[in-house]
Amino acid sequence: MESVAESIIQRAIDKEKKEQYTMALVLYQEGLQMLIDAIKELKDPVRKVSFQNNAKEYMERAERVKALIEKKKLSGKYREHIKIESNATGYGYSSVFGRFLDGRVTQICVEEPYIRTYHQCQNFLRFCELAVQKCQSLSKISLTTTSEKNKKSEQLEWLEQLKTSLADHLVTLDVQFSETLHDRQISLNNGWIIKIGRGLDYFKPPFSKFVLGYFDLELRPCLETKVDIFHQSQIEDNKK
Structure with missing residues (x-):
């Protein structure tokens, strides 16, 4: 020890x-x-x-x-920068920003253009799981993303299933679509804002379903990206 x-x-x-x-x-x-x-x-x-x-x-x-x-x-001057190198491990969602998810968080706004394909929706599901576990007072998650043109019905179905599951935990999921969205940002109403260059999709695909990191993202090799974390005393809550 x-x-x-x-x-x-x-x-x-x-x-x-x-x-x-x-x-x-x-x-x-x-x-x-x-x-x-x-x-x-x-x-x-x-x-x-x-x-x-x-x-x-x-x-x-x-x-x-x-x-x-x-x-x-x-x-209003706090900023924190993290550079994630290619193939680095130990950068699951909990390690990167889990420490900012606490009992004071009641609303989370996620702006992420790529919550469209199956694995991207799974990434968002993992994020929601972490938020529900960490934020005991969480009542609402707002997602703004773009639509999947080829498989929009599947995208809507996955998000609707997640919405139903979150409702079982007394959390509302509000989904909005914007075809001009580009920037990626997670805003917590405790004042913390997390910007990740690649959004939630910064992990390399696993080689198979039977390798370490397939389920636990802390063990999953990453794509190179940068994380910018800062705090502001009041967040303009334009997602209500």
Whole structure:
């Protein structure tokens, strides 16, 4: 447990250096919890004091990162950039933006021109699953996309099935079509906005149905893309 905690803390430090502060904060919190649990099991008093000092240092770093995030949020200047390299793994939806989905989120607006084919609709389904799990107060998801000219009936059927499923969880799905839509953006009404160059469709297709990453996107190799995350105090909610 000690080595795992140290590895997570080191990842947090690396993310902090890259100014990916929200991801760094999550890793600090995860690593600190593991370190505290390890301290409880230590019998050697010398090692215990050493670990306690380390935990204190990392806790102070985490608090500084948290304060920096809040300061930048209040000033409307918080931005975070992530570059996903080709074939990189570990960039499932939960890792990339799951930390922004919390109990304060009641509405989500998704502008994504490519929720048309079967696998693209499945990507959106995975996103909705994550949102429902993370956002306990979620009441509405709004999707703006383009229509699939050749198989529009299938696209509508898939989205209608998803709409019915979300309704079972007391979440309304509103779908709008725009044939001029190009930009991709996810807006959360807790103030966070996520822009992904390739939208939700930034994963490479699996070689078969029996390879790691077929179901778990954290293990799926990615296409190269960039993620831009920023916060603004108030979102213009024009999707109501």
